[in-house]
Amino acid sequence: MSSSNVTPHQASTTSSADGQQVSLQLNDGTQIPQFGLGVYKTPADETAEIVRYAAKAGYKMVDTASFYGNESGVGDALQDFPDLYAVTKLWAADLGYDKAMRAFDESARKLRRDVVDLYLIHWPMPKTGLTAESWKALIELKNEGRIRSIGVCNFQPAHLTQLIEETGVKPVLNQIELHPSFQQKELRAFNESLDIRTEAWSPLGRGAGLDGEIVTSIAKKHGKTPGQVTLRWHLELGNIVIPKSANPKRLDENLDVFDFRLDEDDMQRIATLDRADGRTGPDPDTAEF
Numbered sequence: 401m402s403s404s405n406v407t408p409h410q411a412s413t414t415s416s417a418d419g420q421q422v423s424l425q426l427n428d429g430t431q432i433p434q435f436g437l438g439v440y441k442t443p444a445d446e447t448a449e450i451v452r453y454a455a456k457a458g459y460k461m462v463d464t465a466s467f468y469g470n471e472s473g474v475g476d477a478l479q480d481f482p483d484l485y486a487v488t489k490l491w492a493a494d495l496g497y498d499k500a501m502r503a504f505d506e507s508a509r510k511l512r513r514d515v516v517d518l519y520l521i522h523w524p525m526p527k528t529g530l531t532a533e534s535w536k537a538l539i540e541l542k543n544e545g546r547i548r549s550i551g552v553c554n555f556q557p558a559h560l561t562q563l564i565e566e567t568g569v570k571p572v573l574n575q576i577e578l579h580p581s582f583q584q585k586e587l588r589a590f591n592e593s594l595d596i597r598t599e600a601w602s603p604l605g606r607g608a609g610l611d612g613e614i615v616t617s618i619a620k621k622h623g624k625t626p627g628q629v630t631l632r633w634h635l636e637l638g639n640i641v642i643p644k645s646a647n648p649k650r651l652d653e654n655l656d657v658f659d660f661r662l663d664e665d666d667m668q669r670i671a672t673l674d675r676a677d678g679r680t681g682p683d684p685d686t687a688e689f
């Protein structure tokens with residue numbers, strides 16, 4: 401990846417409006433594209449075609465997981481687009497040192513990658529007591545050069561603190577549910593205090609709320625769509641963002657967010673959409689799979 405357009409880690413506003421995508425610096429010295437494609441619920445037999453379409457359109461990252469059942473499709477597309485930054489995840493049922501090692505082998509085989517750019521623990525599963533030893537497997541795989549960067553998903557502050565205390569190694573990022581109805585201000589600040597990037601999953605809230613008055617009126621003002629305003633809001637906050645679409649028109653629409661900025665008034669209005677009960681996914685403290 402080119403080192404141009406790399407934004408230093410602590411900058412809170414990170415994405416330019418000159419049509420260019422940026423990469424962000426991670427705490428292990430590597431870089432990650434700020435914008436990518438999510439493929440949760442993308443049908444396995446359509447995944448290769450969709451990822452190829454996205455890569456041709458200009459997407460630089462793809463986010464999958466063993467749980468999604470479509471890593472092989474992503475792997476097919478990676479054959480044609482070897483520079484695509486590839487992310488996959490260790491599923492909850494595969495926690496434990498040996499199981500994590502085997503699960504990574506399987507994911508890397510399906511992705512057909514000798515080196516995976518980013519490997520994430522999918523859920524903390526604190527009750528299993530297996531999180532730290534799983535993390536040690538990821539550390540070992542990184543030391544062997546089979547993973548460039550290691551991170552986590554759905555970690556609350558206590559999970560991050562315990563992981564770092566037990567292993568001494570920080571995740572590069574924490575991928576969490578984050579959208580205008582659930583803005584995660586405290587967790588974003590906690591991540592940043594540890595030099596851990598925040599990545600937003602369900603950045604569009606899976607489409608819910610895109611027809612609300614505030615986002616719709618901001619979209620009209622900028623000549624953009626509600627989805628584009630929502631993605632731009634993430635970029636203004638400095639979040640890494642991975643919207644999912646299996647529709648070519650929306651794949652193009654979602655990528656077209658690098659030629660405008662939201663102003664302070666737009667940001668303040670979207671801030672009012674935050675809801676304490678806005679979480680749609682499982683609670684990381686109690687989730688069981």
Ligand SMILES: NC(=O)c1ccc[n+]([C@@H]2O[C@H](COP(=O)([O-])OP(=O)(O)OC[C@H]3O[C@@H](n4cnc5c(N)ncnc54)[C@H](OP(=O)(O)O)[C@@H]3O)[C@@H](O)[C@H]2O)c1
Pocket residue numbers: 437438439440441463464522553554575576600601602603604605606607610627628642643644645646647650653654
């Ligand atoms: N770590 C975790 O625990 C975790 C959990 C969930 C998700 N994720 C990751 O995050 C990615 C994104 O999250 P997500 O898939 O849950 O939700 P999302 O990206 O917020 O929303 C995807 C949904 O919105 C629709 N959509 C896409 N673009 C749109 C637009 N411009 N306007 C209106 N609707 C639009 C899509 O439909 P079409 O496909 O028909 O366009 C799809 O139904 C996932 O794919 C996955 O990679 C991670």
